Amino acid sequence: MSGDETEQRRLLCSMSLGYTAYHVWAAQARRERKYNIARLLEASSNVKRVRAERAFRALGEVGNTATNIGRALAGLEPATVATGPVTGTGTLSRELMSRAAAALAEGRDLLAEELGDLYVCGSCGELMEGDPPAVCPACGTVREGFLSFRAAEGMGILGPQSIVKKLEQTPATLRALVSGLDDELLAYPVGGRSLKELVGHLTDMDVVFRERAWLILETDNPRLPSAHPPTIARAAAYRTQPMADLLDAFQTSRQQTLGLLRGLTMAAWHRTGYHLYFGTIPLTHQGNWVVEHERRHLVEMAQIRNDLLTQRHEERPIVLPHNLVPEVLEGE
Ligand SMILES: [Zn+2]
Numbered sequence: 270m271s272g273d274e275t276e277q278r279r280l281l282c283s284m285s286l287g288y289t290a291y292h293v294w295a296a297q298a299r300r301e302r303k304y305n306i307a308r309l310l311e312a313s314s315n316v317k318r319v320r321a322e323r324a325f326r327a328l329g330e331v332g333n334t335a336t337n338i339g340r341a342l343a344g345l346e347p348a349t350v351a352t353g354p355v356t357g358t359g360t361l362s363r364e365l366m367s368r369a370a371a372a373l374a375e376g377r378d379l380l381a382e383e384l385g386d387l388y389v390c391g392s393c394g395e396l397m398e399g400d401p402p403a404v405c406p407a408c409g410t411v412r413e414g415f416l417s418f419r420a421a422e423g424m425g426i427l428g429p430q431s432i433v434k435k436l437e438q439t440p441a442t443l444r445a446l447v448s449g450l451d452d453e454l455l456a457y458p459v460g461g462r463s464l465k466e467l468v469g470h471l472t473d474m475d476v477v478f479r480e481r482a483w484l485i486l487e488t489d490n491p492r493l494p495s496a497h498p499p500t501i502a503r504a505a506a507y508r509t510q511p512m513a514d515l516l517d518a519f520q521t522s523r524q525q526t527l528g529l530l531r532g533l534t535m536a537a538w539h540r541t542g543y544h545l546y547f548g549t550i551p552l553t554h555q556g557n558w559v560v561e562h563e564r565r566h567l568v569e570m571a572q573i574r575n576d577l578l579t580q581r582h583e584e585r586p587i588v589l590p591h592n593l594v595p596e597v598l599e600g601e
Contacts, residue, residue, distance in 0.1 A: 284321035381548025425557035469507030
């Protein structure tokens with residue numbers, strides 16, 4: 270192996286491991302509702318991915334697809350080498366991680382003003398914070414080739430039509446998820462939560478979202494309530510309520526929310542509010558937030574339903590709309 274090849278192999282190992290570490294840590298941060306720290310970790314993960322891919326190509330491991338399938342079948346077996354540290358290796362990276370550590374020491378996420386928009390050069394993996402330069406300072410790639418990890422897109426990038434469509438689907442999905450289960454099963458906690466309290470929790474969150482949306486639409490750049498939305502722990506009281514009432518409450522709230530959102534212009538969807546953690550964000554950000562939150566809980570409910578039915582030795586798995594299958598399980 271030449272010295273250059275050894276170095277490329279070291280990079281491939283180091284960057285691949287770093288990519289995995291940061292990616293999984295980002296998913297965990299989302300579960301803990303540390304969305305800005307999750308954004309930092311996801312950007313860091315992409316730094317490593319871009320660099321791993323560069324090293325992989327430099328080693329001549331990428332041919333045309335027919336060749337690559339041949340390699341795949343043959344069982345690609347790159348030589349592994351000692352890597353040294355695989356994370357926290359860059360200067361900016363270390364500075365950003367130190368900011369995250371300071372925030373976590375206070376038991377919180379990074380605030381909006383403590384972490385700017387992040388960009389990763391798609392060619393070389395250079396990490397940048399704040400307004401991106403016209404070209405990558407490391408390799409000269411134009412700004413259009415950067416991957417963005419912006420606060421405004423931190424909750425997803427669905428547009429108004431997709432947001433409204435997904436919000437419209439939820440009542441029917443909820444009815445399907447609870448159909449054929451008796452009251453005892455609906456109140457039965459699996460992993461600490463029952464289907465009843467999850468339906469009640471989704472209604473609570475819909476109300477929070479509608480209030481924020483109303484503020485954004487009716488006032489100029491309002492400060493959005495920074496109090497944490499109602500947590501699932503407070504929803505235990507819903508266990509004693511009839512499911513029909515819980516579903517009705519959700520449906521009523523959702524109709525009001527959709528009534529507020531339907532027919533809004535693009536300009537209205539781009540109106541902004543200020544949130545202590547998310548920063549200055551458009552209504553689309555909050556739409557993505559509620560959709561993502563709902564998706565996570567609908568998947569959880571499908572799992573609970575499956576567990577309840579399996580315990581009763583019945584084979585009645587429910588088929589969810591395929592677009593509900595999560596890529597990542599987001600926190601709330
Ligand atoms: Zn670059």
